[in-house]
Every structure is written in structure tokens, then in C-alpha cells.
Amino acid sequence: MESSLILLIIILPLIGAFLNGTVAATNAYRKKEIWGEKFAGILAFSAVGSSFLLSLYAVFVKMSGIDSLSFTPYEWLSVGGLQLNLSFVIDHLSAVMLLVVTGVSSVIHFYSIGYIHGDESSVRYFSYLNLFVFAMLLLILGDSMPVMFVGWEGVGLCSYLLIGFWYKEEEKAIAGKKAFIVNRIGDFGFLLGMFLIFANVGSLTISEVNEFFHHNNSMTFFWTNVAGICLFIGATGKSAQIPLYVWLPDAMAGPTPVSALIHAATMVTAGVYMLCRFHGLYLAAPVALNVVLWIGALTAIFSATIAIYQNDIKKVLAYSTVSQLGFMFMAAGAGAFVIAIFHLMTHAFFKACLFLGSGSVIHAMGGEQDIRFMGGLKKYMPTTYITFLLATLAIAGIPPFAGFFSKDEILWNVFASDHGSKIVWAIGAIAALCTAFYMFRLVYLTFFGKFRGTPEQEHHLHESPSTMTAPLIILGVLSLIGGWIGIPKLLSGGLIPNFFHHYLEPAVSKYGHVELHHYSHSVEYSLMILSVVIAVIGWFTASRLFREVKKELPDPARYSGIPKLLWNKYFVDEIYDKLIVNPIKFLATKVFLNISDKKLIDGAANGSARGWRQVSQVFSYLQTGNIQAYGIYIIFGAALAVALAFYIY
Amino acid sequence: MNNPFTDFIIGSGGIYTIAVVLLLFTLGGMTVLFRRTLLHMLMGVELMLNAVNLSFIYFSRLHQNHDGQILSLMIFVVAACEVAVGIAIIVHLFKRTGTISVETYTAERG
Numbered sequence: 001m002e003s004s005l006i007l008l009i010i011i012l013p014l015i016g017a018f019l020n021g022t023v024a025a026t027n028a029y030r031k032k033e034i035w036g037e038k039f040a041g042i043l044a045f046s047a048v049g050s051s052f053l054l055s056l057y058a059v060f061v062k063m064s065g066i067d068s069l070s071f072t073p074y075e076w077l078s079v080g081g082l083q084l085n086l087s088f089v090i091d092h093l094s095a096v097m098l099l100v101v102t103g104v105s106s107v108i109h110f111y112s113i114g115y116i117h118g119d120e121s122s123v124r125y126f127s128y129l130n131l132f133v134f135a136m137l138l139l140i141l142g143d144s145m146p147v148m149f150v151g152w153e154g155v156g157l158c159s160y161l162l163i164g165f166w167y168k169e170e171e172k173a174i175a176g177k178k179a180f181i182v183n184r185i186g187d188f189g190f191l192l193g194m195f196l197i198f199a200n201v202g203s204l205t206i207s208e209v210n211e212f213f214h215h216n217n218s219m220t221f222f223w224t225n226v227a228g229i230c231l232f233i234g235a236t237g238k239s240a241q242i243p244l245y246v247w248l249p250d251a252m253a254g255p256t257p258v259s260a261l262i263h264a265a266t267m268v269t270a271g272v273y274m275l276c277r278f279h280g281l282y283l284a285a286p287v288a289l290n291v292v293l294w295i296g297a298l299t300a301i302f303s304a305t306i307a308i309y310q311n312d313i314k315k316v317l318a319y320s321t322v323s324q325l326g327f328m329f330m331a332a333g334a335g336a337f338v339i340a341i342f343h344l345m346t347h348a349f350f351k352a353c354l355f356l357g358s359g360s361v362i363h364a365m366g367g368e369q370d371i372r373f374m375g376g377l378k379k380y381m382p383t384t385y386i387t388f389l390l391a392t393l394a395i396a397g398i399p400p401f402a403g404f405f406s407k408d409e410i411l412w413n414v415f416a417s418d419h420g421s422k423i424v425w426a427i428g429a430i431a432a433l434c435t436a437f438y439m440f441r442l443v444y445l446t447f448f449g450k451f452r453g454t455p456e457q458e459h460h461l462h463e464s465p466s467t468m469t470a471p472l473i474i475l476g477v478l479s480l481i482g483g484w485i486g487i488p489k490l491l492s493g494g495l496i497p498n499f500f501h502h503y504l505e506p507a508v509s510k511y512g513h514v515e516l517h518h519y520s521h522s523v524e525y526s527l528m529i530l531s532v533v534i535a536v537i538g539w540f541t542a543s544r545l546f547r548e549v550k551k552e553l554p555d556p557a558r559y560s561g562i563p564k565l566l567w568n569k570y571f572v573d574e575i576y577d578k579l580i581v582n583p584i585k586f587l588a589t590k591v592f593l594n595i596s597d598k599k600l601i602d603g604a605a606n607g608s609a610r611g612w613r614q615v616s617q618v619f620s621y622l623q624t625g626n627i628q629a630y631g632i633y634i635i636f637g638a639a640l641a642v643a644l645a646f647y648i649y
Numbered sequence: 650m651n652n653p654f655t656d657f658i659i660g661s662g663g664i665y666t667i668a669v670v671l672l673l674f675t676l677g678g679m680t681v682l683f684r685r686t687l688l689h690m691l692m693g694v695e696l697m698l699n700a701v702n703l704s705f706i707y708f709s710r711l712h713q714n715h716d717g718q719i720l721s722l723m724i725f726v727v728a729a730c731e732v733a734v735g736i737a738i739i740v741h742l743f744k745r746t747g748t749i750s751v752e753t754y755t756a757e758r759g
Contacts, residue, residue: 623757623758624755624758625754625755625756625757625758626751626752626755627751627754628681628682628683628690628751631678631681631682632682635678635682
């Protein structure tokens, strides 16, 4: 019963993807529609929606009172000492991810029905979207590293396919390719980590790996940390951290619901999830954990500052996503895996809401994404405005919105944890200040003041259809109340235990947890008040600067100094081009293509062909075409054979 | 000569028959190799086949069983078929090109 339940949860999106995929292919091939976008959208939505309902049933009914459900369809491979099953497990950690992923996916599938309306290849779009959910579920529920890795690669593939969904525009196809290649680098790290772990642990099952590191870690301190860092490199690729974050801002070339689903709510959080899954390993690898902490903090501040000067509505949100992922890694690095997952969840709600809101805005603006030409949209699209504002309040960390609880707890844990550090806490606090500032800048420039676009655009401004606003409302409400399941004990005077902590405890603290230094309640209170003050400062500064924009906003081309640096994203893309991409291209074309491929390999092949042709030209004189000459050859040959026979005997 | 092969031939006393076989075979072979007309070449092939038949019959007698004789009957049948087909081809070639000289057919030159 429970086995078929897990199987259904995973397989339903795959069936949807398969049906829509074959139909999309046939439609294109026969130039005739079997079914159109409407049916495709409903099919895709119902596949994911029923998967969500089944997940709810599995998590709240079947799992009440027990720690995990598991299911092994079959033995995948058995080689020597390696026994690998295709197995899935729902424990409390994957349950949270499962609900977030299928839930947010359902909402975004519904939104997509309205958003993708009128696109010629919408059936293909829904097929990809469903395939993504399937791969993500493999990643989440897989009980062993290879199964997880299959899902890991699968979501990468779907991300590539969806970023380059409008592949006829070269720029978008290139963005897809960039995402794919950058992710490959990370995946290589993941593979190395996997090999290291297998070589030392002899098992690839996640629980056994954690058990190994928790109880009898016979791996040396050095190699344990190397394994942790290797896996984290995989996470930096997938979850867009320094130094592999560069693909995520470019990934905004994809359709906006895709940005919301894959590049904000679910796929990019896979790295955080993976870290939490391997918390047994990471708790045994303090150096790796410290690397995670610092990379997370640096990414958070780095991309938060870039976001301040971006003018593309989706780019701002993309850098904000990178920054928030940095916060999650900070939490994981401080050993507070529960908080990382908590922030992952609240972030999924408010960031999905922000992206869908921006999609609604872009829809109304007729494809315009530059916030310098928006403004005053609040009276044209009230639902979008209100939900966007709710999500902004959440991400900025204003209580009682969802983001406040998770972000405040991250900062508190970084401050107080054994693995944390006061400097990282300060960095995080500044990043939080920047977050509040750029998010309210975005809100004010988009929804307040006078409209700065063309008159035609103003004429066309309208609220989006209800298929698009309904998801916004759902996510907006979740941005408000989503954090309430994790209200710290302190705020309720210690009366109500933190439900979320309590729920995740068996899954995430199984292999030990990091102790917090003992601070008095007043310290915790004052830090909490401080983070609210920080958010409010950011809000008010943005309000002073951008609430009523009188004169035209400056052209980014005329920036100089720090604004120029930030507008150009610290020139990271250019530096990567100079330092890595161009040398590799040079190596590829000048050395490998021109010398080793064209000269060595082609030369050897063509040369041997030419040589044999010359040899055969000599022998072709024997081929006179006269049959009697051949007869003579046969006679001589036979005579030779007979003579040889005589000679031998 | 201490060679089982030659001992067998000479020792059995059938040297004359073998000589006739060799002579016939060589004559046929020479005809195939050196006559320029296709018809003659075909006749040469027949001669060679008959030489082989003769050797089969002789060895059949030598071994005191009938295998060789049965085989030679089969060779007759095959040879008859081959002649029928061969002559048909030659007639056809003559109709097409007006000549059956083997030197004109050199399409296989390398």
C-alpha cells in the first residue's frame, strides 16, 4: 500500500511528461494538433496536483507516529561488494521537501496555464515542467547517492531545456548552455565526493554513510573534509554559490514560471537539501562546514550588493535568490540544518510569489522587464501589487511575515553556534540590510510613482487573468503565515515548542547536533530587535529614495565608481571570460582542434589511407582484367602450394 | 623418395592412369589459359573436369568402393548444367558485342 503510494507520487509527473512529450513531438511532426495547450496544461497540473495530494496523505496520514516510509522497487545493481537498490525513503526531512516541491509545483503549473497561453510550443513546455518535477522527486526521495545523482542530473537537464525553451533566440540558447556547463563543473565535484565516500565507507546508502561518519569514522580527518568540500562543490553548482553562481542570473532567460519554480523555489535549493541530508558527514567535517559557512556568507553579501543596482526586475530577483541561498548555506554551515530547511521553505513561498508577481507585471507591460520604465502599477494591478508586497515584507524580514522567523534564526544561530562566527553574523546582517533595501527599491520603482513607460504600454496595463492571480494569492498568504510553524520558543515565552524544529528533529539531528553557546534571553531578544531594525532601516532608505521618483533614472552606461562596479556585477563574467573561458577556448581551438585533432588524428587517418592507396596502386598492375592472366596466377599459386606441401613432408 | 603421397601413386602401379589424368588436365588447363576464344576455354574446362572424373574412377577402383564413381556421375550432371549455362552466356555475349574473343572483356582491370 505505502509502496504503491510512493511509487505513484513519483511516477505521476513522469506519466504527464511522457504523454505531453509524445504529443508535442507528434504535433510538431504532423503539423496537426492531437491536443492543444489547454488540455496539456490541465493534464500537467492534475499530474502534479494529484502527486501533491498523495504526498499530503502520505506525510500526514501514513507517517503519523512513524519516522519514515521506505520503498524499494528493485535491486539496481550488485557488483562485488556494492549492493545498490533503487530505493526511496520519506523521512521527516524529505517530507518537508516533498510537500514544498509538489505544492509549489502545483501552484506554478496552474499559473503556467495562464502564462504560456498562446505560445506555439506550450505542450512541450508542460512536458518539460512535469519531467522536472519527476527528476526533483527522485532527488528528494532517493535513498542512495546514485539515485540522488540521477535526479540531480535530471533537474539540471530540465533546467537547461527550460532556460533555452525559446531556443530560437540565440541569447537564450546560450544562457541555457551556460547553466548546463557550469552545473557540470559542480557535478564533477559531487561525483568525486561520491567516489571518495564509496572508497572509504563501502556503501552509498545515505543513512549508512551518515551512520559511518557518526559512529566509527575510520576516514582520516583530512579526507573526511575533502569529501565534504567535494560534495559542497556540487552544491555550489546547483545552488548558485560563489564561484559557480554565474549561471543563475542568466537563467532568467527562461519563462518566468520556470524562474519561479526551478530557479528560485525548488531546484536551486537542492544543494542545501543535500547538505542537510549528509549532516552526519558534515558534522564530522568541521573544516568543510566552515567553508560552507563562509562561502554562504560571502555569496549572500556579494549578490545582495549587486542586486541594488540592477534594473531588470527578474535580475534583481535572481541575485536576491543567490543571496538567500547564501543565507541557507550560512545556516547549514553553522550546523543549524533545521533552520536551513526552514528558510528553504519560507523562501520557496515568498520567492515563488515574487517571481510569479514579476511574471504578471511583465505580462501586463508587454514583455518589458526594465523597472526604469515601470512605475505606478499599483492602481492597475492591485492583486499583483498586494501579493508582491506581502512577499517583499517576508523577504525583507519584517515580522510577522515568514522570512522574519527564518532569517532571524539563521542570524541567531550563526551568532551563537559553536561553528558560527561573529564576523559572519555581521556580514549576514549587512546582507539582510541590503535585501530589505533592494526589495523595497523594486517595489517602489515598479508599483509607486508615475508610470514611466510609453503611452501604448500604459493603455494596455491590466490585471492578469485569474489563473495567474489565484496562485499569487495562495503564495502571498503562505508568505505571511508560512513562518508561523517555526516560531521560536522564546517569543511564546517558552510555552509553545517550536513545531518545525520538533518535526525535523528525528531526521536532521539524528547524527548529533551543534550546541549553541549559552546566552541570556536578553541577548537573543536584542538580536531579534536588531534584525527588525535593520530591515526597517533598509525599507525606509528605499522609501526615501525611490517612493516618488521625480527625475528620470540614470542610464547605467553613465555610472562610475562603485555603482559602475555593481551594475557590471563586479565584472565577474568578464573575469571568468578572461581567466577561464577564453584560455579554454584557445586551448580547444588552437591546440586540440588545430593541432591534435586536425594534424594528429586526422593526419594519421588520412595519411594511412593515402599510404595504402599508393601500395594498392602498385598491386593494381596485377589486375589486368584479363581472365586468363588470373588463371595463370591461380596455376602458379597452386603449383606453389603443392611445392610447399612436398617441401614440408 | 620417402613421401607417402608419391609412394602411394607409384606403388599402386596405376602410374599410367595417373599420367593420362595429368596429361588431360594439363591440356585442358592450357586450353583455358591460352586459347583466346571463350568457346574453346569452355571446352578446356570440360577437359579438366573429365580428367578429374577419370582420377575419381581410378581411385574408386583402387580403394574398392563406389564413392568415386558416384561422385563422377554427379560431376557429369554439374558439368552438363555448367555447359548449358556457359554456352548460353557466350551466345548472348556474341549477340551483344559481335565477338567472343576473351581479350575484349577487361572490365575488371584495376
